[in-house]
Amino acid sequence: MTGYTPVTPFRRMVEAAHLAHQAHTTRDLPPQGVNKWEALRELSAARTVFGLSDRDMTVLQALVSFHQATVLGGNDSDLVVHPSNKAICERLNGMPCSTMRRHLAHLVAAGIVVRRDSPNGKRYARRYGDEKVSFGFDLTPLATRFPEFCEAAEALRAAEERLKRLREAVSLMRRDLAGLAKYGAEMRPDLPFWTELSDRARLIARDLRRKLGQEDLELLERELQAALDRARIALDPPETEDMSTSDVQNEQHYQNSNIDSHDSELCFEKAKGRAAGAELSVNVASTEIEQDDPEPVDPDDKRPNLPLGLVLSACGEIQSYTDGKIRYWHELVRAADLVRPMMGISPSAWDEARRAMGPEEAAVVVAAMLERFGDIRSPGGYLRHLSGKATAGAFSSGPMIMALMRREAA
Numbered sequence: 162m163t164g165y166t167p168v169t170p171f172r173r174m175v176e177a178a179h180l181a182h183q184a185h186t187t188r189d190l191p192p193q194g195v196n197k198w199e200a201l202r203e204l205s206a207a208r209t210v211f212g213l214s215d216r217d218m219t220v221l222q223a224l225v226s227f228h229q230a231t232v233l234g235g236n237d238s239d240l241v242v243h244p245s246n247k248a249i250c251e252r253l254n255g256m257p258c259s260t261m262r263r264h265l266a267h268l269v270a271a272g273i274v275v276r277r278d279s280p281n282g283k284r285y286a287r288r289y290g291d292e293k294v295s296f297g298f299d300l301t302p303l304a305t306r307f308p309e310f311c312e313a314a315e316a317l318r319a320a321e322e323r324l325k326r327l328r329e330a331v332s333l334m335r336r337d338l339a340g341l342a343k344y345g346a347e348m349r350p351d352l353p354f355w356t357e358l359s360d361r362a363r364l365i366a367r368d369l370r371r372k373l374g375q376e377d378l379e380l381l382e383r384e385l386q387a388a389l390d391r392a393r394i395a396l397d398p399p400e401t402e403d404m405s406t407s408d409v410q411n412e413q414h415y416q417n418s419n420i421d422s423h424d425s426e427l428c429f430e431k432a433k434g435r436a437a438g439a440e441l442s443v444n445v446a447s448t449e450i451e452q453d454d455p456e457p458v459d460p461d462d463k464r465p466n467l468p469l470g471l472v473l474s475a476c477g478e479i480q481s482y483t484d485g486k487i488r489y490w491h492e493l494v495r496a497a498d499l500v501r502p503m504m505g506i507s508p509s510a511w512d513e514a515r516r517a518m519g520p521e522e523a524a525v526v527v528a529a530m531l532e533r534f535g536d537i538r539s540p541g542g543y544l545r546h547l548s549g550k551a552t553a554g555a556f557s558s559g560p561m562i563m564a565l566m567r568r569e570a571a
């Protein structure tokens with residue numbers, strides 16, 4: 162028996178959408194079939210791309226539930242369901258028929274389902290021998306357009322992830338700006354723009370309470386980056402870090418660091434002078450910085466009492482792990498965070514050091530350890546040991562840097 166597949170709706174005006182979406186039903190069904198619930202999940206994630214609402218998806222889910230098989234396609238080519246309006250509304254927990262029909266019209270206009278109306282507009286199925294003829298809603302587009310749904314859903318997820326990361330970055334930059342503005346007002350009260358930066362940080366915090374789009378967040382990111390650069394340059398001018406490694410200048414920096422010449426060096430410096438052939442063992446039990454009269458550390462100021470240029474002249478190895486020249490303290494902290502997994506320092510040990518010493522001092526310690534990495538048996542344990550001393554107020558990174566400089570001079 163030869164049948165005919167209608168393309169026009171019963172007693173309704175023909176629209177361009179009816180004709181445009183007929184092509185989806187003429188494609189070959191995937192031979193392996195498509196899980197109907199997976200198709201619904203992907204389409205639900207990408208529903209805004211196709212102009213659908215959550216209520217439209219609720220109606221589609223009820224409609225799909227009338228299809229007995231879980232897989233659309235494969236060995237089953239009959240994807241037409243024919244429930245009555247009353248049956249559909251019952252599965253929608255009593256949704257009004259007029260509301261249900263409106264959402265069905267949205268699904269048809271989007272090409273997610275296709276109407277197959279009978280000559281009298283009724284929905285039913287009849288068998289003629291081995292052949293079955295069904296009139297109702299054709300779910301074929303769910304199977305044939307499944308790759309399209311997946312691609313759109315993946316693109317939306319990627320865009321949402323980028324937006325989330327951008328919002329997190331802006332939030333962190335705003336927090337840094339507020340902190341630097343407060344710190345700058347205490348350290349450099351002679352500069353007039355700290356209040357302006359602090360006010361800007363508060364205004365951006367208010368903006369972040371709203372749901373901002375990609376363009377708004379990118380604008381805030383550029384504005385915050387400019388403000389942060391301004392604050393960092395004021396607090397740590399680049400020109401103060403351009404220094405020579407000559408002995409005369411190193412001696413001058415050594416005096417400015419207020420480190421007593423009798424402060425002892427790292428224990429591995431002490432171990433180096435032992436009998437030749439003895440194996441160097443630096444661990445939590447033996448790695449101590451011996452100080453006859455340790456300088457007290459102010460708990461409110463954990464930044465190193467050393468110029469950044471002096472640290473980098475003694476710890477040049479860490480520069481090889483960065484894309485460019487380290488010019489600011491925060492760049493040294495970032496470089497230390499990059500190299501510490503390679504050194505075997507766990508995230509918990511690194512976080513403990515940052516809390517005990519401050520991020521900058523912890524970065525100096527990691528940079529110094531990198532210079533003598535081959536001599537340190539347990540970098541993570543060593544760093545935890547120094548963190549314990551820093552918590553007790555009996556640690557300074559100055560002796561470590563001076564030990565490395567004296568080693569280079571020798």
